[in-house]
Amino acid sequence: MNVLLIAGGWSPEREISLRGARGIEKVLKERGHDVTFFNLSDGFEALIPLAKKAEVAFINLHGSPGEDGLVQAILSRVNCPYQGADAEGSFLALHKYAAKSLMQAGGLRTVNGMFLPAMPEDLAVIEEKLRYPMFVKSNNGGSSIHLYRVKNREELKNALESIFSVGLEILIEELVEGKDVTCGVLGDEALPPILIESKGEFFDYTNKYAEDGATEICPAPIGEEATKKVQEMALKAHKLLGLSDYSRSDFILTKDGVPYILEVNTLPGMTATSLVPKEAKEIGLQFGELIEKLLEMAINKKR
Secondary structure (H helix, E strand, O other): OEEEEEEOOOOOOHHHHHHHHHHHHHHHHHOOOEEEEEEHHHOHHHHHHHHHHOOEEEEOOOOOOOOOOHHHHHHHHOOOOEOOOOHHHHHHHHOHHHHHHHHHHOOOOEOOEEEEOOOOOOOHHHHOOOOOOEEEEEOOOOOOOOEEEEOOHHHHHHHHHHHHOOOOOEEEEEOOOOEEEEEEEEOOEEOOOEEEEEOOOOOOHHHHHOOOOEEEEOOOOOOHHHHHHHHHHHHHHHHHOOOOOEEEEEEEEOOOOOEEEEEEEOOOOOOOOOHHHHHHHHOOOOHHHHHHHHHHHHHHHHO
16 A cells, blocks of 8 residues: 655654654555655645545654644545544543543543643642642643652642743643553454553653663553453543544552543554554554554545
C-alpha cells in the first residue's frame, strides 16, 4: 500500500514522534509498503495533496497538533483513512478534564481534581477543594511534560506560574498512593496491563524516556482480580470517549487493589519497546504485525 506516515510537527513531543516514526517507516518498508515520510512542520498545505494521493495514513504524532484531532479532521475531509480515533474522540481524550468528566459520568473511578483555565486570585480556592500533595499538569499535553508534584502553597504557586507562562490550561489532582499501571485496548479487547516502576519520585517525562528511567513489567503482577478491573475500565473508557482501533489508559492501583483511571492516550507511543507494542507482543503480535493490523483497521473503517 501507499502509506503516508505523518510525524513531527511543532509540539514539545515532536522529537519523540520523529524517533518513533523512523522505526515504523523501517517496518512498513520491510513489509512491502511504499512509504512517504511527512514531517508536519512542513505545513498543512503540503499535507493535503499527499493525503489525497495516499491509500492510507499512519499518524505518529504526540500532543498538539495530532492528538487533538486536527490532523484527523483534515484527513477525513480529503477522504484519506487513518488509524485510531477520529477527530472528535481525539479532541475529547486530549482534553483531560473533559475526558475525566465523561468517564466520571460513565461510572469510572477517577482521582479528585480541579480544572484551571487561568490563575486564580487566591490559591485558597484550590486548597479548599483538594489536599496536598497534589499533581499539577497541563490539561491537554502528553508524555508527562509539564507535570509537577507539589506539597505546599509555594510549590503550587510555582507550578501554576510555570505552566500558565507557556499558555496552557491546567488540571490539578490529589495524590493517590499506589502503583502505576497502564493498559492498552486493541480492537474490542483489552491487552495485558503493564506495571511501571519508576526510578524517580514519580513517572515523569525524564523517567518515561530515559534508558533506565523505569522498569516495565508485562503482564503486570497485580493479581487476577485487579487485572480484570483495569482491563474492564480501559475498555469502558475507550468506548465512553468514542475511540476506535486502539488506545492506552493509565491508572493508579492502590495497595487495596482499587484502580483509578488517570487519562486515555489515543496515539500511544509506537516503537518496538513502547507500552502498547509490549502488551501486543504478550498476546503474540510482533511489532510489524501490530502496525499492519492498525493499517488494516484504518482501511476497513473507510469501507
